Amino acid sequence: xxxxxxxxxxxxxxxxxxxxxxxxxxxxxxxxxxxxxxxxxxxxxxxxxxxxxxxxxxxxxxxxxxxxxxxxxxxxxxxxxxxxxxxxxxxxxxxxxxxxxxxxxxxxxxxxxxxxxxxxxxxxxxxxxxxxxxxxxxxxxxxxxxxxxxxxxxxxxxxxxxxxxxxxxxxxxxxxxxxxxxxxxxxxxxxxxxxxxxxxxx
Amino acid sequence: xxxxxxxxxxxxxxxxxxxxxxxxxxxxxxxxxxxxxxxxxxxxxxxxxxxxxxxxxxxxxxxxxxxxxxxxxxxxxxxxxxxxxxxxxxxxxxxxxxxxxxxxxxxxxxxxxxxxxxxxxxxxxxxxxxxxxxxxxxxxxxxxxxxxxxxxxxxxxxxxxxxxxxxxxxxxxxxxxxxxxxxxxxxxxxxxxxxxxxxxxxxxxxxxxxxxxxxxxxxxxxxxxxxxxxxxxxxxxxxxxxxxxxxxxxxxxxxxxxxxxxxxxxxxxxxxxxxxxxxxxxxxxxxxx
Numbered sequence: 001x002x003x004x005x006x007x008x009x010x011x012x013x014x015x016x017x018x019x020x021x022x023x024x025x026x027x028x029x030x031x032x033x034x035x036x037x038x039x040x041x042x043x044x045x046x047x048x049x050x051x052x053x054x055x056x057x058x059x060x061x062x063x064x065x066x067x068x069x070x071x072x073x074x075x076x077x078x079x080x081x082x083x084x085x086x087x088x089x090x091x092x093x094x095x096x097x098x099x100x101x102x103x104x105x106x107x108x109x110x111x112x113x114x115x116x117x118x119x120x121x122x123x124x125x126x127x128x129x130x131x132x133x134x135x136x137x138x139x140x141x142x143x144x145x146x147x148x149x150x151x152x153x154x155x156x157x158x159x160x161x162x163x164x165x166x167x168x169x170x171x172x173x174x175x176x177x178x179x180x181x182x183x184x185x186x187x188x189x190x191x192x193x194x195x196x197x198x199x200x201x202x
Numbered sequence: 203x204x205x206x207x208x209x210x211x212x213x214x215x216x217x218x219x220x221x222x223x224x225x226x227x228x229x230x231x232x233x234x235x236x237x238x239x240x241x242x243x244x245x246x247x248x249x250x251x252x253x254x255x256x257x258x259x260x261x262x263x264x265x266x267x268x269x270x271x272x273x274x275x276x277x278x279x280x281x282x283x284x285x286x287x288x289x290x291x292x293x294x295x296x297x298x299x300x301x302x303x304x305x306x307x308x309x310x311x312x313x314x315x316x317x318x319x320x321x322x323x324x325x326x327x328x329x330x331x332x333x334x335x336x337x338x339x340x341x342x343x344x345x346x347x348x349x350x351x352x353x354x355x356x357x358x359x360x361x362x363x364x365x366x367x368x369x370x371x372x373x374x375x376x377x378x379x380x381x382x383x384x385x386x387x388x389x390x391x392x393x394x395x396x397x398x399x400x401x402x403x404x405x406x407x408x409x410x411x412x413x414x415x416x417x418x419x420x421x422x423x424x425x426x427x428x429x430x431x432x433x434x435x436x437x438x439x440x441x442x443x444x445x446x447x448x449x450x451x452x453x454x455x456x457x458x459x460x461x462x463x464x465x466x467x468x469x470x471x472x473x474x475x476x477x478x479x480x481x482x483x484x485x486x487x488x489x490x491x
Contacts (some may be wrong), residue, residue, distance in 0.1 A: 015212045021262045024222045031229045032403045032418045035353045059226075061219050085298065098223075116255035120347035124227035124236045147379045148418035149398075176381060180230040195418075196380060 008077075010045050012057055012085040013106040019044075023058030027182055030191030035144035035155040040189040046062075047077035048132075050099060051184035055130050060086035060099060067097035067115075072104035094127065103132040110161045112171050115179045123176040126194075131200040133157045133185045155198060157183050157190065168198050205294055211258040212289040217241055217320045221259040221414070225405060228416035233378030234346070235329050235413040243409065245286075249279060250308055251409030253284070253325035257306045260321060260405070261287065266294045268302035273310035273451065273468035280308070288294045297471050309372075311393040313450050313472040316402035318419060324387045326408040329415065331385035351383045354426060371411035372435065378417055391425065392436040392451045398423040398465045445476035 013019035019042065026040045042054035060066060068087050072078045078101075079090050091097050094114045102108050115127035139156030142165075161167075169192055171178040178194030209215065217239075223269065224238040224346055243251040261267065271280040275297040279291040283306060284295050296302050299314040307324040317320060321391060332342045335353045345351070354375055361369045374391035378384045386397060387406060397417060404417040417423060426431040438452050443464040464485050467473035477486070 016215060018263060020215060020219070021210075021260075024218075028222070028229065028403075029331060032416075049372055059219060059223055061216055063220060064223070121343045122237075123231050123234060124224070126227075128226065130249055147421040148229075150401075150420040153402060176231045177232060180226070193418075195230060195232060 006194070009081055010047060011086050013044065013054075019054065020058040026189050027055055027058070027191065030182065030189045031180065031193050032081040032148050032191070034146060034148045034191050034193055035153045036149075036197040037188040037190040039187060040184070041187055047075060047081050047151075048072060048101070049184065049186070050101075050131055051186070051189060052103075052132055053081070054099070055182055055184065055189070056082055056099070057085055059128075060088040060191050061090075062087040062099035065089040065091045065096060067091050067094045067100040067193050069100070069102040069106075069108035071108050072101055075090050079186070097127050098182050100127050100129045101132070102129055105132050105134050106160050107159075110164065112167050112179055117174060117177040117179065120177070123178075126177065126179055128182060129182050131157075131181050131183045134159060134184070136188060136190050138143065141201050143199045143201055144192075145199055146193075148193070149196070152199065157185070165198055165200065168192075172197050208290045210263075211287065211293075212244075213241065213255065213258045215410045217255075218259045221255055222413045225256065225259065225416065226412050228405070229403070229418050231382075232417055232421050233376075233382030233384040233415060234417045235408075238412055238414050240409045242410040243367075245282070247410040248327065250283060250306070250325035252321050252407030252411075252414070253306050253409075254283060254407075254440050255367075255409060256323050256407035256414060257304060258291070258406050260323075261291055261293060261304060263293065265303045266296050266301055268296050268299065268305045268471075269307075270305065270310060270312070270469075270471075271308040272453070273312070273472075276470060276472045289472065294340075298475075299469075299471050307388075309388050310451070310468055311389060311396045313447075313467070313469045316400055318401040320402040322400075322402050322404045324389075324404065324406045326377075326385070326387040326406045326413070327410070328373075329387075329406065329408040329411050329413040331373075331383050343475055346382060349381065351377075351426075354383055355428075358396070358426060358428070362402075368431055370428065374433075375426050377426060379423075383426070384417075390436060390451060391433075394423070394425045394433070395435060438465065440465055440478075441483055442473060443483045445473045445486070446480070446482045446483035447473070447476055448457060 003101040044050040046053035118126035138154035145153035181192040224236045269284040271277040299312040425433040454466040
C-alpha cells in the first residue's frame with residue numbers, strides 16, 4: 001500500500017462551495033456554447049494545470065472514476081492529489097472511466113474511441129474528457145456547428161492531434177453516443193459536446 | 203438573511219456534484235432524459251422539487267433569481283421557492299425578467315425574449331412524453347434509443363380523428379435537435395415556439411421522476427405535427443384586459459357570480475411593466491374613468 005504524507009499534497013479549493021460552483025458553471029456555459037472559449041481563471045495550486053484541477057475538484061467524487069493520460073500518470077503527485085481531494089477512483093482502463101484527463105501539451109494521444117461511449121439506452125454513461133491545450137486560436141477553415149451554436153462558429157485548439165477531425169467526425173456520427181470534451185487552456189475553458197459537428201471550409 | 207445551518211443553496215456539495223454531472227450530460231445530449239439521484243426536499247413533490255434541485259446546483263452568489271408559477275411572480279409556489287433561496291443561498295431575487303440570470307418556472311416561458319446570459323429552469327411533473335402511451339420505462343427507453351416515435355404521431359392523429367384538429371394544448375411534444383422527442387413540461391403549446399432557437403439555456407428538472415434534461419441555446423425545437431395539420435399556436439380573440447397586450451398568453455379570471463370574467467396576461471411582470479409604460483387594456487380604462 002502506498003502511504004502518502006499529507007503535507008506533500010497541495011491544498012484543494014480555498015472556498016469549496018463557491019470555487020466548485022465556479023468550476024461547474026464555467027463548464028456548463030462552455031458545453032452549452034460549444035467552440036466558444038469561456039474565460040476561466042481558478043485560483044488553485046495543483047500538480048496539474050489549475051484549470052484542469054478546478055474542473056476535477058468541481059465534478060469528481062467517490063461515485064465516479066477517472067483516468068489519466070500517460071504524462072499525467074507518470075507524475076504520482078497528480079493521481080494522489082485527485083484521489084485525495086475528490087475520493088474518486090483512479091482506473092487504468094480508459095473505457096471504464098467517467099472522467100479522463102489528457103494533456104495534449106505534453107504530447108499525449110487523444111484516442112476518443114478508447115473511452116466509454118455510453119449505451120443506446122443510456123448515452124449518458126460515457127466518458128467526459130478534460131483536455132489540456134496551449135491555446136484556442138481558431139484554425140483557418142475550421143468551423144463548428146450544432147446545438148448551442150448560433151449558425152456556425154470558428155473553431156480550433158492547439159496542439160490539435162493529427163487526425164482529430166476524422167476522429168471527431170466518427171464521434172459525432174455515433175450521436176447520441178460518444179464522448180464530450182472540456183478543453184482547457186491558460187485562462188479559458190471550451191466545451192465540445194458530442195452534438196457538435198466540425199466542418200472544414202476551403 | 204442566510205441560515206447558517208444550511209449549506210449554500212440548501213443541498214450538500216456531494217448532491218450538487220451529482221446533479222451537476224447530470225446537467226452536463228443533459229446539455230451534451232439535448233432532449234435526452236438523464237437519470238439522477240433526486241433528493242427529498244423540504245417541500246412536497248409537485249411543488250417543483252426537480253426545478254429547485256437544478257436551481258440549487260447551478261446557483262452562485264452573484265446570480266439574480268426570478269421564480270414564476272404559471273407566469274406569475276406572486277403565487278404561493280413562486281413566492282415560497284423565492285423565499286427558500288433567499289433564506290438558504292442569500293441570493294438577490296427579482297421579478298423583472300431581464301434582471302434575472304436564473305429563472306425557475308412552472309408551466310410558462312416569460313413573454314419577454316430571453317437573453318444569452320440567462321438560464322431557464324423548468325419544474326417538470328412527468329418528463330417522459332411517451333409515458334401515457336407506454337407505461338413501462340424499459341420500453342420507453344428502448345423507444346428513445348431507437349428513435350421510434352410512431353406512437354406519438356398516432357396519438358396526435360387520434361386527436362385529429364376525434365376532434366378534427368390536434369387537441370393537445372399543453373405538454374405538446376417537441377423534437378429536439380432532430381433526435382429526441384421531449385416533453386416541454388406542461389407549458390401551454392403557445393410557448394413551444396419560444397423554445398426554438400432560444401438564446402438562453404433551458405434546463406428541466408423532474409424531482410419525483412428523477413430526470414434532468416436540457417435544451418442548449420440556439421437549438422432547433424420542432425413541435426410535432428402533420429403536413430396537412432400543421433402545428434398552430436393558441437390565439438386569443440381579445441387583448442389583455444389590464445395592459446391591452448395583443449398576442450400574449452391570457453388567463454381567465456372570474457369576476458363575480460354572474461358570469462363576468464376578464465382575460466389578463468399570465469406573465470405578471472410583462473403585464474405590469476406594460477402598464478407602467480402607459481399601456482391600458484379595456485377594463486383598466488373603464489376603471490380610470
